[in-house]
Amino acid sequence: MFEGWPPPILDPAGPYAGSIATLSWILFAMAAVVMIVVLGALYLALFGRRTIQSKLGGKTVIWLGGVAFPAVVLTILLVYGLSLTRHLSSPVNGNELRVRITGEMWWWRVAYLDQRGREVIQDANELHIPTGRPIVLELESADVIHSFWVPRLSGKLDMIPGRRNLMRIQADAPGIFGGQCAEFCGGAHALMGFTVIAHEPARFARLIEARRKREREAPADGGTGAQLFETAGCAACHRIAGTGANGLAGPDLTYVATRRTLGAGILPNNRGTMIGWIGNSQAIKLNNKMPPYTVLSAEQLTELAVYLESQK
């Protein structure tokens, strides 16, 4: 998760967020200057000497302060803002790494695409990227409108049913960057977090290679936990690559053990929280689609948690 200080908008970790942070500082400076001018004029109008007041009290002041001054400031800002907008949304090359992220109520489906646009690795609520190069995110929605936002990497962009929005992010150095859904999407909108992890390119290549391999081959036998996963109904909604679990309604759990958080960015990922989540996620994140499993015993929950701990 990210922390609030320094404010992530002003603490960019890549070029896309970086140019916006620069813009922000310029805007703050502009606001400060204008505010000083207005407050100064107001102060003189109310408490200034009579001679100054009579100078302030004419149409000329309106033309200078209310028309010319704002017009100059606004024109400069507009030219700068438009150029920056163009720069930030210039067309993509087509050879970047592409990841499709689909907003769902209230989590994120993540699919890494190959050069031909096929989904090759499935994941959820976490995105691994290499440092030093732009990544293109294809943003889509499965239900209502969501908005994808990782402030230290880029501004936000909406995920709209029936449309596909393209967004670019880039991290300059390895790190972990938090984000959260920014468009009100009903019920548990407040609890829809996201994590981006940036790796050195070599490390990222190894990670992807390992995962592509994992997608192709079946895992070792999971024991009673694996059986329970199928019999208790987990497999109806969740997928674990290479096993009988092929459900698509919920987050893919093939790499669940590698995730930093549970419940889309709201709990740390450990055995205790996993047991709590499976037992009664409704008490943690009301209205999420996963039913409470209060019928399972403590032992069964532990077995499931242990099984999931091996999914990486």
Next chain:
Amino acid sequence: MTSETGFDPKLYDRFPTAEARSQSEVEELERIWAAPRGWRRLTIVNNNYVGLWYVATAFLFFLLAGVLALVIRTQLALPLLGVLPQETYNQFFTMHGTVMMFLFAVPMMEAIGVMLLPQMLAARDLPFPRLSAYAFWAYFVGGLCFFCSIFVGLAPNGGWFMYPPLTSTTYSPGINADFWLLGIGFIEISAIAGAIEILVGILKTRAPGMTLARMPLFAWAMLVFAGMILIAFPAVILATLLLELERALNWPFFDATRGGDPMLWQHLFWFFGHPEVYIIFLPAAGLVSMMVASLAKTELVGYQLIVLALLGTGFLSFGVWAHHMFATGMPTLSVGFFAAASMSVSLPAGIQVFSWIATLAVGKPSYNTPTLFVVGGLVTFVMGGLTGVMVAMVPFDWQAHDTHFIVAHLHYVLIGGAVFPVFAAFYYWSGMASRRRLSERMGRWVFWLMFAGMHITFLPMHLTGLMGMPRRVYTYLPGKDWEWTNLLSTVGAFILAAGILLFLIDLARNFRFTTENDVGNLYGGGTLEWLPTGLYSTRSIPVVKSRQPLWDDPKLARHVAEGRYLLPYSATGRRETLITSPVRAEPQYLQVMVGPSVWPFLGAVFTAGFFLLLTVQAYALSIACLPLATLSILRWLWDTDRQVPQKEVDVGAGIMLPTYVTGPRAHGWWATICVLVVAGMIFLMAVFSYLFVYGIHPSFWTIPTDRWWAFPVAAGYAAGASLTLYGRHLMGREGASKWSPTAALLFASAFIIASFATDWFTWQAQGFDPEVSAQGAFAQAMLALEGQMIAVIVLMAGYLAARTASGLVTRPRNTTFDVVSLFLLYTAAQGTATAILLRFFPASG
């Protein structure tokens, strides 16, 4: 001097008249304008009462929505608090926004308009007093019932912006969303009624000589306000209509899987939603412009520039709606246009701010409560404006959008730009309606508590947003450093609330409503509302020669009270007011007004009943309300448009004016045009929606067969229109019989209805199922819109026939006849456009 109407301005020199007038004239005015008492108060239509009720109700909603805000702030004070559970929180923040915007801000401005405008313009009342009463009661009943939904957990929970698909049946199956769609849709109708009243009132009932260049700036602001409502509100009315149809009948306007588009809602909603912000700000700015001049005891510097600013904002604010949608992935070129317009709309705001500062510099403002609120509002508004410029910068908005930074920004703009000015206005104008003045000492406390509370709440909130906290979240996790700013904001909210509580105590102790013995002009204002008044407004209607007549002519008040100006009596023995020309305010005729009636009240109750019962799915009762509402409204209208025996009357000093006119000179004609503008805008928005969705998902659309049906349909409508024109021609002809013009209009209606029926049935034969594709749904909706007009035509035709039978359709001209023929012509035009649109777009696959 040039004249607008042929009226000779030299006649003004006859005033003030020399001879003394009798006291019996005042007694007659008092008798005619006396307000009913007891239970019959419900029949009151006079603006002094209706205006105050209206202001009080709007203020009640301000308090209610404010309480919601306090609970919201309590919940957010610390991470993971359980004051408001998730679902309740979502209802609370939706209601806070909805109530503040729709039930407080816009109605409050209309309410102040209804209360102040007649006095400011020296009219005896607004031109359609029963319409004001209807608008008020509809708002009162509808608003309170709507608010009560929160007590039973059925309040809307999709945000005040109600974005589909979250608000579609799939994701919002309960009736919560219907409460919003039907409740707010209905309150918008009330707002439009009020806007028409205000627009016509400003253009047609000003005191003689009050040219547009001498009009009080509040009147200018309200003129632009009313015009903007007529253009902006139809968009949201259409949007709510479409979404309600989608929910009730499964027509996929916004459903991307069947060719609809959720972005359509956003365009329609913000086409209304952003002008809405200026609709709230402009009247408040008008109030400030007037107060600044009085408080500084000097003429406002830059009157003309402020009029430019008001008009400019009125236009430019229609080019900024998509800056709420910068993060939706629109093409950069279009985004650039909206960013540019958002920049240019700041220019008028700058003009107003510096004009106020210049006026304060020229004059000698004293340290009192209204001055404090005006200056405090100015500072706050400028800060909000600056963050507004920031978020108009597209890349910055990509970060700030939908975070608490925006929450802070909008509260700075709205509290600084509207709430503080309204409080200043409460203090400044309370002398008009109260026997005792509000406490100055407490007032200063009220200001400083509210000002401090406001900034403690919202200044840190900018930082909360920059630290990454999104809006509309019912809680947040610990460990993000969001606790401190949030806690501070919560403390500030309670300080703000303490200020408002103190204001309530002051009101309870000192505000005593009166229409006669008010404390009067506490701050030395120079405009006409400070003339001595009774329920009939001023004794006589002055001739206006400057912008601050009371300052420029110290004897004016005495002369007006002595009846030395126009209309010092009732010329016809009924309620009446002077109608003047829209530009130069030259006397045109004497309007005879209708008095108290229970029908506007009943009409409003039944209209509210229809919408609210529909929401709670009590269909039988709801349908039963519809004819009752219609009958009540027709019954109220039945009393209107009557001629008095005196064809011409002396309005003072021998100036003779007619008592009945029609056509563009008549106030009724202007109101009809306003209604048709609203209808036309709804239709235009529907056409836009149709083409927009076709442009987004053309693959879902097919070309209709049998396209030639458009021609017979259009020909039928054209025949109806021609017959209407022929009827108008017959109206003016001496030889035509009593029934022949009406008969022409009835035949015209028959042609129009038959054309619609042809259009409808031939379209149904095409087999476009409205549940299957957006094309079918939109076609059906366009036909339904025309069907609505047809229903109105049927009612009007019956009404006109009834009036003809009762001998009320006077020759050679008659307002009712005019109104019906204008509606017929409009309906024929809209019908023709519908038939052609459906069959020829899409033109090719």
Next chain:
Amino acid sequence: MRFWRNLLDGLILWTAHFFAILIIASLWPGTLLARILVLMATILALAIAGWHSMLVLRNMRAAPDDFTRWSGGLALLGYALAGTAILYQGLPSLLA
């Protein structure tokens, strides 16, 4: 009506220009053609604004009374504001 048209002509011109370029940008999204058309529309609108302002100014000189002068001045200011806004509106075709 003529009075209102004269008074609001500048702002009406802005409205016409704004919606025209919006339609252009929607009909040919992301193309050079759209940019060129927007630029041409902007130059045309500015030319009209300049030419009309001259006419208003000439009429103002011949104004028979204060009010006509006042409303003429307001119309002129309207053109100035609209002209600035139109100029801003044209910038995206070059920059965005």
